[in-house]
Amino acid sequence: MYTASSVFLKSLADSGITHAFVNWGSDHPALLEDLERQMIEPNGQTTLEIITCPNEMVALSAAQGYAQVTGKPAAVIVHVDVGTQSLAGAVHNVDRSRTPVFIYAGASPFSSQGELKGTRNEWIMWIQDIPDQSAIVRQYMRHTAQIGSGSTIAQSVRRSLQIATSEPKGPVYLWARREVMEEEVPESLLEVSYDLQNWPSVEPCGLSPAAANRIASALLSANAPLIITSFLGRNPHAVSALLALSTLLSIPVVSACPTAVNVPFSHPCFAGVTFLAPGTHSPHLRTADTILVLDCDVPWIPKNDCPTPSTRVFVLDSGDPLRTTVAMGAWHVPAELVCRADAELALEQIVEAARKIDEQGAAVGEQVLSTADVRARGQALASQHAALVRELDEAEALYQELPGAPVSVPNIMGVLRRAIREGTPSRGRRSLVLNESISNYPKTWLHMRTEFPGGALSSGGSSLGWALGAAVGAHIGGKIAGLQEDCKDYDLIVAVVGDGSFMFGAPSSAYWMARKYNTPFLTIILNNGGWKSPKLSMLGVHPNGHGSRASGERLSVGFGPDCPNYSQIAVAASAGWAWGERVGDKRENVKDGLERVIAEAIKVVVQERRCAVVDCIVESI
Structure with a gap:
């Protein structure tokens, strides 16, 4: 016998989910039954590897760590409203870190007279039934949905994963009543492939040519350019693109509240780390005349340290430059240009635009990249980096x-x-x-x-x-x-x-x-x-x-x-x-x-x- 739960588990596996971090409850009989069915069949193993988690926040944190390393979502399965609540602050973390995670919770049965398989048969099913279960986490999710039938589960799963893995990436939450997951389905539903071939993530986008030229021109003409980033390094390939630009123009890079390695420590353009406490921001902030804010939630705190009013500021973010999806309430960085663009693509475009502008300038004797000013800036950065290393060495000794x-x-x-x-x-x-x-x-x-x-x-x-x-x-x-x-x-x-x-x-x-x-x-x-x-x-x-x-x-x-x-x-x-x-x-x-x-x-x-x-x-x- 196959049930909606059979389709659910197959849909996850076909869509590339390999692990489920789980905390079981009274809403999961059909899932447990199907996992055992898979074990006793000739294959002898489940389509997903089940990781038992005695604590829901640990489950979601583990799924986050998994996704941060692989770039792919894991599943988290929890128990009704109380398990959803026990996900606790990890919900905030996966939202703010833009980490794709697929969360599923069961819900109390809606029938109580034995009308359907899975009907209410435990006292807790009355007190665990709430009007809007997904409201517990909705403002942190990229997508929430209720599963209504075994015949639509595959579509619900694939749509959720498509959203979770598109910028700005993040968690999704599906839930279903117990009777729905117990629904018997024909074997033909299990013979269908539920992969994501026709449900791709949205392709990353780059800058418009005009924006790339405008930013490149500003950086070329700057006397004291600066780059501030926080999480660009979540895409390791973007790091080399950042180094290409910073090295080309000798631009210092400051990691503000970093969540990943944005610049290798030994690179001379690495200008340190700040968590924005008063007086702790980079000295480059106060002298910069052009700043590129790149994949960064909070580049500075106006009350503590900030650039001069005349500083030109450009903001680039891979998926949510105004923080409307990763909702942050009051949020603003004063900038003359705000762009939604993938950091890796955007940086490559800026480098290319800078080289073209410089080539055109060379024809009229206005080349910038090989000037003494850029070389001097690079030498100053190397000296400042050496001083940082000495300071750290002394503190460690x-x-x-x-x-x-x-x-x-x-x-x-x-x-x-x-x-x-x-x-x-x-x-x-x-x-x-x-x-x-x-x-x-x-x-x-x-x-x-x-x-x-x-x-x-x-x-x-x-x-x-x-x-x-x-x-x-x-x-x-x-x-x-x-x-x-x-x-x-x-x-x-x-x-x-x-x-x-x-x-x-x-x-x-x-x-x-x-x-x-x-x-x-x-x-x-x-x-x-x-x-x-x-x-x-x-x-x-x-x-x-x-x-x-x-x-x-x-x-x-x-x-x-x-x-x-x-x-x-x-x-x-x-x-x-x-x-x-x-x-x-x-x-x-x-x-x-x-x-x-x-x-x-x-x-x-x-x-x-x-x-x-x-x-x-x-x-x-």
């Missing part, structure tokens, strides 16, 4: 040697970076850093000095608890993406989290999943004893107020006096499979202890293929 002194974040990141290079087969080239260090975002991005596009990611949103689940999903996605010749996963995945982020990540579920599905990763916890960001927010408004002199404990943002033993949470959740240790707790010299523990942790992950957790005590809030 400066250890506090007092008894019981905490370890610094630069120390940790420097040791970690070197240990990855020495302890992985590819010397770090196939390592992935998932950065959810929040108040330590800038230090982590800078001190890890990531070189490779795709080598570091963050959630793209502000809901904490992404990294642990994302590490599991990224490990699974790494195998699918074939990141190594033998299609194994990464050499090493590292999740860098704060102690608050760690607890938000439902570690009991995340490490259970890591053990069950054999997805080892290293967790570095920057343990400052609580939530530092709320305290920083308070100081941003009340720098000299009553709270400015209070400890984290007094402000109720601290986790003391006895903080959890975080590493042992992972050990317990994985039934002793994970390994963990704490550094900076007075037991030995901080420098020696840090190097020993991180080297051991990498060995555990890379050679023994187990999870490792290093709990680093940093300066307390």
